Amino acid sequence: MGPTATGIPNRKMAMWTFIGSECMLFGTLIATFLIYRGRNIVGPYPDELLNIPFITVTTFVLLMSSLMMVLALSAVHRGDARGTRLYLALTAAFGLIFLGGQYYEFRHFVHEGLPLGRNLFSSTFFVLTGTHGAHVAGGVIWLGTLFLRAARGRLDERHAETVEIAGLYWHFVDVVWIVLFTLIYLLG
């Protein structure tokens, strides 16, 4: 629709404002998690269950997925069709691996006697990390559709903006996870 008053494309600005709103969303979830830390009346308790080594690996995978995203955007800018397809696929795949790790961890917790409704830790942990996981899943679907478009030859330099905006979202979800990893696992 023509040039914008700031020079920033509408859709990119929209993603930034959406991210701002999402900061409040995750901020509220994180604050609740922190407020309720250490107030469980019954166990199992976090230190009995949190598997830091395992989650460190999945966190690393998610961080690598952000690197893949950067490479994907660079490939799109260069007009490198093969690179675009490869790196989009890797980003999504790494995201899926991360989600697989989340699924495994959730199942393990339930198996160890911590279903969703067990105590304050189960309530805050599952809803907080589950919300994050849902955001990752949404991102994976988005990346998947971008990959399919690239595979059909319909994603080139002209669509760099779309990939960039998806990248913004993906990096945001990654940054949120870094905060969660620090607060839940490292400072737990």
Add this chain to the structure above:
Amino acid sequence: MKQRIALAAALLLALVVVQGCGGDGYPQSALHPTSDFGHRLDGLFKQILWWAVVVFVIVVGVLLYTVFRWRERPERGRPREIHGHVLLEIGWTLAPALILVAIAIPTIRTIFLIDNPTADENALTVEVIGHQWWWEFRYPELGIVTANEAHIPVGRTVDLRLRSADVMHSFWIPKLGGKRDLLPGRENQLWFRPDSVGVFWGQCAEYCGTAHALMGMRVVVDDPGGFDAWVAANQAGPATPTEAQTRAGQAVFMGTACVSCHRIRGTAANGNFGPDLTHFGSRLTVGAGILENTPENLAEWIGNTQHVKPGNLMPQVRLTEQQVAQLAAYLLSLR
């Protein structure tokens, strides 16, 4: 025509204002305090009110003047543009700020006077436990448990410990002071020293479900002799029924579901879900401050409780009219 409307409005306003001024007709009035707590709040309120009236008169006065003075008149031509005036802006920023400082200082002073625990070691501790939809009062130092009506001595600090057994409630006896919420899992504190003898009306002030509007109470401030008498009476066991009617009532009570919820100390009735009835007969009201404690009202309460207080957790027990009358007589005998 406009003048007549204005006159009518002024008369209506005057009627409304005058209505709000007398004390006795308003048993739940916050404007007629009878405790140190109540006086502090009232004093602060009146200070703020006067500032508000002054600001209102000035602002609306200037507004009305402006509206009439600058009405459209073709002779005047296009108005001169004035885009702003720094001194004016500073002035009408500072003036409200100063007024707010004048309000903030006594506010903060009062907060710290009323919101810290009382230093009075002679204070009488009363635990207030909120239930859907009645009030439990416990006097731990005196070994008294009662419901919906508390007695306290005039001139002595009472230290209330508030908590809820279920949902949020709020304890409010307007003439004795401001309100404080009752929460589950946490104890709140409220204290004051009443300066007048009398019966004071209160009500729950935090929406707590179906019968929230019918969760009233009475706080009776006694002179020292009267309070000691009330304590002695309530520490004693229940009265033993002597007449046929009251003995029959006792039999009905002990033989029905009443005993599973209510307690009459020293008898087989030992339930703790509903109010303690050991000295029910001496209370002023029935059903948590909603009906005067008379035989007719008590019979209506027992025989038709879900109509009197819909949603009430006291189930409707099937009783004949005669049984209801006997029960009422028995309960009223428990002075």
Add this chain to the structure above:
Amino acid sequence: MATAESRATKMTPEPHLGTYAGGIWSWLTTVDHKRIAIMYFVTGFVFLLVAGAEAELIRVQLARPELRILEPDLYNQLFTMHGTTMVFFAGMPLIIAFFNFVIPLQIGARDVAFPRLNAFSYWTLLFGGLFLYASFFFGGAPDGGWFAYTPLTNRQYSPGSGLDFYILALLLSGIGSIAGGVNFLVTIVNMRAPGMTFMRLPLFTWMSMIVSILILLAFPPFTIGLVFMMFDRTFGTHFFDAAAGADPVLWQHLFWVFGHPEVYILILPAFGVVSEVIPAFSKKSLFGYPVMVFSGILIAFLGFGVWVHHMFSVGLGPIVNAVFGGATMLIAIPTGIKMFNWIATMWGGQLRFTTAMLYAVGLVATFTIGGLSGVMHASPPADLQQTDTYFVVAHFHYVLIGGTVFGLFSGLYYWFPKVTGKLLHEGLGKTHFWLTFTALNVTFFPMHFSGLLGQPRRTFTYAEGLGLDVFNLISTIGAVLFAASFLPLIANLWRTWRRGEDAGPNPWDAPTLEWTTASPPPHYNFAVVPRVDRRNPLWHPHIEAGLGWAGEVEPGGVAPRLQPETPPEPIVMPDPSYWPLVMASGLLIATIGALGSLPVVLSGAAVAFVGLFGWAFEPPERGRH
């Protein structure tokens, strides 16, 4: 793809209806901000009447002490629905209606940044409201109050489904609200006409931008609170379960962190309207424009730091109460400044008391009353007598009716000619104003007294011996007046729509860009994108120097007095689209399923996904921009 030329020739025979012609399908698939505005307005107005009817029932029940016209069970549902409806399904949609119609026209844009997202927001709002009201037919409406405090709203104490309807309806419409926040913020920041810097924006648009940011930041905590409540009620979590170590007061924090900014979301647009109407009918620019901008920003910013003033009786301690009491008093300053600047705008002006102006000036008076009672609440000790009583009910109705509603009515009378091309009848308008003004005062002034004399809120009746009878009776009489006050309004709208006087482009000789277009504006708003070099572009000296309605047009120059009838070049506008409706419908189905059927949730999600993908992949020639 219709060109602007063919649109222009189609428009001329029926200039008033061209923009709105077309059957139901054209309305279901519209992405035109002007039509979406009308849909928001009609929806909000209908819900306003419904919530008003709920209030009438409440006042009938409270007319005399110890009445049993309504049983407490039903009464509790009515006051819950009254509050919830007024805030979320009357107040917000009416405000968004004005945002939608006015913002693009005031900034010289042809539509909002994301027209399909705009339509989507509307449908989620409508579906959320309908879903909420379905509760009456499926087990009862929610009855926890509009604020739904825990633990009362925990499943244990509220086992029915009413609150599930409440949670889900608000989550659904909340998605649309946040989308709207994104849409309007990007629109205002990114789609301003050349030369329109931020400090040249009309004040209504400025306030709207601030409100959009408030929406984006305030809704998420409430969303999370609702999610927590839903999880507690449905999946057994313990967010508000004291027995599990949780703090039931957490809900209050989450609710009011949202709830307080929400009231600024409700009032700032009204302030924006007043800042347009008073200058227009004083023939004088707004006094202290930069101060008005910055006071709005300050109110929004401070508004995030006062929420505990709704919780002074919770017992959070003297330090917390003192800090939040002080912050609340602080907010009175930028608010007061606005009142003074409006009066200064009128001072020395040529005041013309059209209905729009009456409502604007009326707002200054009634909001002063509401604001002053607010200052009384700001003092925590004094508030311990006032909170949860009818004194508070008086306060917020003065600011919400005397503020928000008056502002919206002022805007209605001001912009109606632009929306429809017809002028509302001034006589009926003035009758409407005086009836409303009187009803407001008769209904709510006595509540200051009944509150301080001991009448708590949210009570279906009051005892005979309390002395509250006269006050309540007067309030009920006022409520009857309120109902009556809608008659001249509805009569006026009806009469004018059928055979109103033609308004022309600028019946008020107002200074902002929307008044350069035809009334109603053509589909594309501006034939020529205006260029702006100052605030109030139409009060430009060289334009005022005697040029008439058909005055000189300078494409590429300063803002033309009047847009040309046909655009010099073809204009491409987004095509209608049904995908927003499809996606919103999918979300509605999922919402219904969330009441207890996983298959329905999944079906709804599937439909929503189809809608989302259809939307995303809509071919470039259709609906893309």
